[in-house]
Amino acid sequence: MSTDTTGTAPARPLVMSDVAARAGVSHQTVSRVVNGHPNVAPRTRERVQQAIAELGYRPNAAARALVTGSSRTIGLITIDVDQYGPAQTMIGLEQAARAAGYSLSVAILDRAGGLTIAEAVDRFVAQSVDAVVVHTAELQALEALEQVDPPVPLVAVQMGGEGLGTTVTVGQEAGAQLAVDHLLGLGHATVHHLAGPSYSVEARRRIHGWRTALARAGAAPGELWLGDWWPSSGHAVGTELARRIRAGEQVTAVFAGNDQMALGLMVALHEQGITVPGDVSVVGFDDVPEAPYFSPPLTTVRQDFAELGRRGVELVLARLAGEDGGSDQVEPRLLVRGSTGPVHD
Amino acid sequence: MSTDTTGTAPARPLVMSDVAARAGVSHQTVSRVVNGHPNVAPRTRERVQQAIAELGYRPNAAARALVTGSSRTIGLITIDVDQYGPAQTMIGLEQAARAAGYSLSVAILDRAGGLTIAEAVDRFVAQSVDAVVVHTAELQALEALEQVDPPVPLVAVQMGGEGLGTTVTVGQEAGAQLAVDHLLGLGHATVHHLAGPSYSVEARRRIHGWRTALARAGAAPGELWLGDWWPSSGHAVGTELARRIRAGEQVTAVFAGNDQMALGLMVALHEQGITVPGDVSVVGFDDVPEAPYFSPPLTTVRQDFAELGRRGVELVLARLAGEDGGSDQVEPRLLVRGSTGPVHD
DNA sequence: GTCCAGCATGTTAGCGCTAACAAAGGTGGT
DNA sequence: ACCACCTTTGTTAGCGCTAACATGCTGGAC
Numbered sequence: 001m002s003t004d005t006t007g008t009a010p011a012r013p014l015v016m017s018d019v020a021a022r023a024g025v026s027h028q029t030v031s032r033v034v035n036g037h038p039n040v041a042p043r044t045r046e047r048v049q050q051a052i053a054e055l056g057y058r059p060n061a062a063a064r065a066l067v068t069g070s071s072r073t074i075g076l077i078t079i080d081v082d083q084y085g086p087a088q089t090m091i092g093l094e095q096a097a098r099a100a101g102y103s104l105s106v107a108i109l110d111r112a113g114g115l116t117i118a119e120a121v122d123r124f125v126a127q128s129v130d131a132v133v134v135h136t137a138e139l140q141a142l143e144a145l146e147q148v149d150p151p152v153p154l155v156a157v158q159m160g161g162e163g164l165g166t167t168v169t170v171g172q173e174a175g176a177q178l179a180v181d182h183l184l185g186l187g188h189a190t191v192h193h194l195a196g197p198s199y200s201v202e203a204r205r206r207i208h209g210w211r212t213a214l215a216r217a218g219a220a221p222g223e224l225w226l227g228d229w230w231p232s233s234g235h236a237v238g239t240e241l242a243r244r245i246r247a248g249e250q251v252t253a254v255f256a257g258n259d260q261m262a263l264g265l266m267v268a269l270h271e272q273g274i275t276v277p278g279d280v281s282v283v284g285f286d287d288v289p290e291a292p293y294f295s296p297p298l299t300t301v302r303q304d305f306a307e308l309g310r311r312g313v314e315l316v317l318a319r320l321a322g323e324d325g326g327s328d329q330v331e332p333r334l335l336v337r338g339s340t341g342p343v344h345d
Numbered sequence: 346m347s348t349d350t351t352g353t354a355p356a357r358p359l360v361m362s363d364v365a366a367r368a369g370v371s372h373q374t375v376s377r378v379v380n381g382h383p384n385v386a387p388r389t390r391e392r393v394q395q396a397i398a399e400l401g402y403r404p405n406a407a408a409r410a411l412v413t414g415s416s417r418t419i420g421l422i423t424i425d426v427d428q429y430g431p432a433q434t435m436i437g438l439e440q441a442a443r444a445a446g447y448s449l450s451v452a453i454l455d456r457a458g459g460l461t462i463a464e465a466v467d468r469f470v471a472q473s474v475d476a477v478v479v480h481t482a483e484l485q486a487l488e489a490l491e492q493v494d495p496p497v498p499l500v501a502v503q504m505g506g507e508g509l510g511t512t513v514t515v516g517q518e519a520g521a522q523l524a525v526d527h528l529l530g531l532g533h534a535t536v537h538h539l540a541g542p543s544y545s546v547e548a549r550r551r552i553h554g555w556r557t558a559l560a561r562a563g564a565a566p567g568e569l570w571l572g573d574w575w576p577s578s579g580h581a582v583g584t585e586l587a588r589r590i591r592a593g594e595q596v597t598a599v600f601a602g603n604d605q606m607a608l609g610l611m612v613a614l615h616e617q618g619i620t621v622p623g624d625v626s627v628v629g630f631d632d633v634p635e636a637p638y639f640s641p642p643l644t645t646v647r648q649d650f651a652e653l654g655r656r657g658v659e660l661v662l663a664r665l666a667g668e669d670g671g672s673d674q675v676e677p678r679l680l681v682r683g684s685t686g687p688v689h690d
Numbered sequence: 691g692t693c694c695a696g697c698a699t700g701t702t703a704g705c706g707c708t709a710a711c712a713a714a715g716g717t718g719g720t
Numbered sequence: 721a722c723c724a725c726c727t728t729t730g731t732t733a734g735c736g737c738t739a740a741c742a743t744g745c746t747g748g749a750c
Binding site for chain 1 (some may be wrong): 735
């Protein structure tokens with residue numbers, strides 16, 4: 001791919017003075033061209049650029065990082081990238097970062113505690129990253145984060161914490177409200193909630209939004225169950241729920257904390273002879289690509305995960321430019337499909 | 346998290362000579378301790394380590410990279426991390442890399458061509474990464490890769506290409522064979538295949554495995570359809586297939602190239618009144634976490650994606666240690682669930 | 691006791707780059 | 721014609737670290 005007029009691959013890596021020699025200038029002039037400094041004569045600039053192209057020269061990032069103190073790298077601390085949402089956010093982040101000339105270094109936390117947030121931040125600082133983005137909704141991580149005071153900007157994405165400075169979040173409360181209002185609008189007396197695990201800040205905020213929306217509408221409080229985001233937990237809750245419905249309890253609407261739990265729930269209800277949306281309406285959260293192909297197709301609240309990542313980078317750049325950046329929020333929206341319908345009595 | 350007996354956060358970043366001064370030794374001795382060199386007196390070593398701990402010193406990675414030419418970073422070029430498999434592989438890679446003391450820098454290709462493989466490799470080389478791992482099954486990327494000759498080890502993961510040097514792959518042919526044999530064993534006359542897109546090397550290898558398995562068993566050749574990995578393409582094929590079945594065609598077994606297409610296919614068949622596995626048996630590929638909760642639960646071929654990532658790092662380390670490493674393969678296995686059954690006539 | 695091996699530690703140079711300063715050349719106002 | 725000033729280019733120093741070499745010391749062989 002690289003133009004190489006000499007015909008041979010350079011054994012020794014090229015350095016700035018190789019380019020300088022070829023262009024007949026000093027290495028400093030090459031540096032000025034590479035970094036786009038203004039005071040270079042157009043003809044000189046052109047000659048240097050040609051030498052760079054002919055040689056296929058690339059500046060050494062380590063040397064540059066050493067002298068400038070900046071590596072043009074953003075460190076991303078994330079978790080659960082095997083889930084659709086976090087993966088999408090990472091994609092959004094990487095692309096926005098690259099567009100701004102930064103590369104992305106990634107540390108993946110695991111619940112087993114192989115790496116703590118503080119360690120990850122520490123590693124990134126030693127790596128001279130220019131900023132750290134933390135993408136997690138874990139309460140524990142959030143608490144740990146408050147202890148950390150890195151010498152570089154730190155931006156939190158999808159965490160609902162207070163006192164954390166720069167943060168981008170999805171409007172979880174608004175999303176929950178959308179789901180609840182939709183179900184109440186269909187005539188359901190109340191809405192029950194299958195929430196994500198208690199260590200998740202997102203889950204907590206959805207619970208809060210759900211409670212608030214019910215209260216605001218004057219509906220009876222619903223029941224709360226906790227899952228772990230995965231289909232199996234939805235399945236377990238669904239099995240128990242079906243038993244209670246057959247025993248005569250009135251449960252007609254469930255708002256699940258994510259699509260995967262909604263899936264498990266619907267399958268369990270179906271296995272037990274409860275129909276969706278005939279007997280029970282179900283709303284999910286996320287809008288994973290499979291959601292339209294569940295049986296029935298899932299009504300859900302879409303989060304724009306990639307946008308979250310892009311906004312995260314925007315905040316990073318703002319902080320790097322010395323601005324405050326403040327905090328930002330991405331708004332979710334409701335997609336009505338086949339898993340919700342009016343109450344049948 | 347860091348011990349800080351001075352009580353104040355250091356404004357100026359700590360350098361090696363700060364530690365040296367505190368421990369009463371030269372900066373070189375500190376360097377020796379940090380790098381675990383043998384010829385340091387135990388008492389001196391201890392004193393230095395204590396100074397490091399007290400000060401919270403971390404060596405500057407850029408300076409080290411500059412002088413050693415190694416950044417202890419592995420560059421990962423990947424694609425489709427929003428799919429379960431690639432995301433899992435990335436997790437496996439990151440954890441294995443971190444365990445070996447390397448950090449991971451990530452570049453995400455997109456089909457829109459925002460970044461080419463050659464550019465990504467180039468960027469990583471300029472970043473002084475110690476090795477590059479490419480994780481993609483795109484034919485185009487594979488071809489581009491053959492043009493690239495980076496000055497660092499390059500390991501390909503999940504690409505079935507030849508002439509690419511060090512490679513880790515999942516045994517796609519073996520996986521396809523498992524699926525076909527299972528279906529033939531249930532009495533199906535032949536097996537049709539809903540494959541992934543033609544730019545995918547994995548898809549091609551599964552097609553090859555499927556053809557071979559049918560031929561080896563003496564079964565009639567099946568029909569081939571191409572999808573794009575996503576549920577919607579499976580749905581389109583399923584709709585057409587149902588029409589033909591109702592028109593009297595004999596189609597009783599389909600092997601789908603991944604679980605998501607199998608999902609779309611099953612939903613379409615169901616919508617058209619064709620039962621699974623009563624009328625048609627379906628086998629998927631991947632074993633995504635949702636697969637047991639499809640209707641019916643999906644029989645599928647599990648790939649151990651995380652293992653793929655770990656093996657990739659093993660090969661990188663072998664190459665870095667000067668060994669050949671050769672190539673490696675991870676074997677898939679069949680999980681029989683509810684979407685396959687005997688033929689009904 | 692002498693000598694040299696071998697260990698512990700210090701000193702120096704330099705990785706490739708950018709920042710700061712220095713020098714040379716050109717321009718325009720008077 | 722002269723000087724002030726700006727533009728262009730070059731020279732030098734140093735970022736924080738490791739490698740290579742230098743030094744001083746201890747201890748066993750003879």
